[in-house]
Amino acid sequence: MLIQEHGAAAAAEAAAPKGGLLTPSGGLMFWTLIIFLLLFFILSRYAFKPITAAVEAREKALEDAIAGAKADREAAAQLLAEHRAQIEGARAEAQKLIVEGRQIGEKVRSDMIEETRAQQQDMLERARREIEGEKQRAIAELRREAVDLAIAGAGKVIEKNLDDASNRRIVESFLSSIPAQQTGR
Numbered sequence: 001m002l003i004q005e006h007g008a009a010a011a012a013e014a015a016a017p018k019g020g021l022l023t024p025s026g027g028l029m030f031w032t033l034i035i036f037l038l039l040f041f042i043l044s045r046y047a048f049k050p051i052t053a054a055v056e057a058r059e060k061a062l063e064d065a066i067a068g069a070k071a072d073r074e075a076a077a078q079l080l081a082e083h084r085a086q087i088e089g090a091r092a093e094a095q096k097l098i099v100e101g102r103q104i105g106e107k108v109r110s111d112m113i114e115e116t117r118a119q120q121q122d123m124l125e126r127a128r129r130e131i132e133g134e135k136q137r138a139i140a141e142l143r144r145e146a147v148d149l150a151i152a153g154a155g156k157v158i159e160k161n162l163d164d165a166s167n168r169r170i171v172e173s174f175l176s177s178i179p180a181q182q183t184g185r
Contacts, residue, residue, distance in 0.1 A: 143172070143175050146171075146175065147168055147171040147172060147175065150171050151164070151167045151168065151171060
């Protein structure tokens with residue numbers, strides 16, 4: 001029975017045509033071509049246009065994005081150049097202010113030194129005047145004392161008491177007739 005079954009299967013295989021995948025078949029080729037053309041027509045009518053439009057839109061969006069990036073890059077470069085110029089201007093202004101500050105400082109310093117020197121000269125002049133005034137007062141005081149001593153000495157020598165005011169006039173006139181340089185010695 002097994003042999004019979006095996007024999008019937010072998011006979012069925014021999015009766016069936018031997019065709020493989022690579023064997024051309026006219027009917028299969030015809031229907032494949034019809035299905036391909038029908039599918040190509042449907043896809044070109046309904047799918048290719050939207051797909052092509054989407055691809056073109058995507059391509060245009062990418063081109064716009066690239067152009068926008070270039071414009072942004074150029075704007076950023078220009079802005080960077082402007083900022084650098086502003087920074088350079090600020091540096092120059094700062095240097096100018098520093099130089100002006102130094103000049104003003106030097107001027108204030110020289111003005112203060114000059115003012116101090118003027119004050120010092122004024123103080124020296126005032127001190128000289130005060131010394132001269134004190135010197136003149138001291139000389140006048142010494143003259144008065146010399147007059148008083150001379151009157152007292154003359155009164156004792158003469159033993160005559162003359163009028164005190166007239167004696168003073170006589171001695172003062174005598175002392176004033178003596179040059180001031182001799183009294184200063």
